[in-house]
Amino acid sequence: MGLEGNLVVLREEQEQDLLFLRRLRNDLETQAWSKTLPPDYTEVMYRKRYEEREFSYDRNDGRFIIEEKKTQERCGTTSYVWLEPRWSASIGIMVAKKFWGTGIAFDAQEVLLKFLFEELGLRVVRLYTHSGNQAAVKLAQKAGFKISGWQRKSIFKNGSLYDNLLMDLLREEYYDRHPEIQDQLPRLVENG
Numbered sequence: 001m002g003l004e005g006n007l008v009v010l011r012e013e014q015e016q017d018l019l020f021l022r023r024l025r026n027d028l029e030t031q032a033w034s035k036t037l038p039p040d041y042t043e044v045m046y047r048k049r050y051e052e053r054e055f056s057y058d059r060n061d062g063r064f065i066i067e068e069k070k071t072q073e074r075c076g077t078t079s080y081v082w083l084e085p086r087w088s089a090s091i092g093i094m095v096a097k098k099f100w101g102t103g104i105a106f107d108a109q110e111v112l113l114k115f116l117f118e119e120l121g122l123r124v125v126r127l128y129t130h131s132g133n134q135a136a137v138k139l140a141q142k143a144g145f146k147i148s149g150w151q152r153k154s155i156f157k158n159g160s161l162y163d164n165l166l167m168d169l170l171r172e173e174y175y176d177r178h179p180e181i182q183d184q185l186p187r188l189v190e191n192g
């Protein structure tokens, strides 16, 4: 069993995805980062990143291609980084414009969250974005994320200043939104 949602599957990156990933990164609308990166990434850079990935049983990240189930078309990419085992990780997502507004992004995010909470037993999942990226903020809020850190006027993008946002989703909040899944881990007691 892989990672499967209603609309998408999340699968490993393959060699033939490198061009697609480069295109997403070099489009200022899809490149996602709060810090604008120069749109000059090459396929060679992506190949190097792909080939330098080492086999290991001790991983602290995961990187997936989002594929539409119906057509098997690539829609985007999603990942988690900075995994602290059984504690936390940060997620990111980037979807090709053709698939915006289709529900694909939300489904992919749900599949990744289920993996992080159900399989990895995390207590909190985080993400970083900015106040000018309302699609990202809304997408995260739809899954239950809350804004938990707010640095005013810290991001400059597209000629404007924005606030840097940290958003997070606690384990308890995730399971409260998913009564169809029972949390098998004890709830942590909050002190203060």
Ligand SMILES: CC(C)(COP(=O)(O)OP(=O)(O)OC[C@H]1O[C@@H](n2cnc3c(N)ncnc32)[C@H](O)[C@@H]1OP(=O)(O)O)[C@@H](O)C(=O)NCCC(=O)NCCS
Pocket: 029, 030, 031, 032, 033, 092, 093, 094, 095, 096, 099, 100, 101, 102, 103, 104, 105, 106, 127, 128, 129, 133, 134, 135, 136, 138, 139, 142
């Ligand atoms: C962020 C991203 C994945 C969202 O994908 P999407 O297909 O637009 O997601 P959805 O259609 O499910 O939209 C999510 C919510 O945001 C809202 N939304 C979308 N674009 C919006 C915009 N420009 N302004 C305000 N709200 C917006 C939608 O209405 C929806 O809310 P709703 O369900 O309450 O109506 C996509 O826009 C993307 O790839 N952006 C570039 C990469 C990026 O920013 N990644 C996130 C970095 S943290």
